[in-house]
Amino acid sequence: MSLNEILYRILIQGGSYLTILKGLRATVEISVFSLFFGTLLGAFVCGLRMSRLKIFNIPAKIYIILLRGSPVLMLLMLMYYGVFARSSLEANTIAIVTFSLNVAAHVAELLRASISATDFGQVEAARTLGFSAFQAFRLVTLPQVIQIAKPVYQSTVVNLIQWTSVVGYVSITDLTRVINNIASRTMQPMITIIIGMLIYLALAYVVHGIFALTDMISNRGKEKEV
């Protein structure tokens, strides 16, 4: 069988490309929603973690240790086949909840590290100049935190996309599952998996492109201000 014939069987025959697109959609959907909710929850957990009150920061510490230290597949299976086994929640929803919890732990630590890296003296100076606490945070600390956190956050996004490849264990047909199914049907695992990897790589580059675009926009904004 020639390479063209193999590629035809993998990608085209019987509407295979539509199945791949459906799988890709599932992967992107889970990643985007998990990132959104995970970031919000992560910011909240970070707030608790940085609190001076032990009643807040100890539970936040435990949450971060537990979630960052446990494999995401185990967590997903525990949620789907254990915690939510008797609920009517869809598998996709449970996957989003699980990945959001996991991402939140990583984002919380990432934000804490970024905030710690900023110079507190600048906030004090802003307060002396009459800025409120919120203004000082929004106008002085936050822009620096975003700049510091951005590269690691980008890695977290790419990691998240890769972590979602285990959702086949909870009955979701994502990109990895579709690729495995095609490989089993066509008996061409090597080529099919290379195609799957290229699609994941393309997703990673889309993420990279989005971050590069935001950099470009913010740089233009700064240039205009100057």
Added chain:
Amino acid sequence: MKKFLSVVLVLLLMAGTSYGLEKKVIKLGLLSKLNTTEEQFMETWRKTFAPKNENLEIVIKFYDNLNAMQMALNVNDINEMILPDFTADYVMNMDKSYRSSLVLRSKGMGLAFGFSAENKHLQMQFNEALTALISDWTLSALEGIYIASPGMTEPEPIEFRNFEGAEEIRIAVTGDLPPIDYIAADGRPAGFSTAVLSEIGRYLKKNIKLINIEAGARTAALTSGRVDVVFWYEIDTTKEVQPDVPEGIILSQPYYEWDRFVHLVKVRDEDKKTKGWDPSSWWSVRDVINLHDTGAQ
């Protein structure tokens, strides 16, 4: 001169000793079992199939799915993969670079549906339906369509009949055991098992919902109540107790039986030139048929 001869003698002795001690390792790939470890399986395997040569060591490696095992064979991580004859035929029909090197006969192998132990009622219903489908030759007809020439044709996925207001049975499929269980190009589950399920649904007048999951999550899906039925539990029909079936799982009567396991090898051009294939010399097995001798593919 004496010293030189002594050194040569010692070197020759060392080479000879190490050559004699060196064991040849044959690695065989199998699809993961549900409740049996590689070590337990190897123990049973050694008792049944003793290697002819004392210097031969057999290592069994489990793989969660067929793709992983195929890739392991491609990169020489294993020497052979062992599959039920129907899947082996499918692989050979789809990819001509695979060849059977050996066929092992093992009486009474079967595939059965698995249920949670609490779901005895459904198990009884499935058994009743299977008995009816066997007696009216429906199962034989489906075997002819799906298993007689696996991989040569791909039958269209089954359209399940909808019974208005009827109970729904959720069934886990994996897509990892063609032509019994695979996912068609359009993403719908297909294969012999789905055809059998369609007939069971029709007989019981119940709706069937297929859920695609990883093979490794079958038992968790069943015991957690996420699905009602799992198909393709491999069983030994000659045994009362099934060692590979986890606790809390009960089985239907077999819906398909077979008696041959095929060793598949990847034939590479360089292998054809230099090695030749005679894996039957590796084993002293109770009942071996070499497919090439019988003329079968």
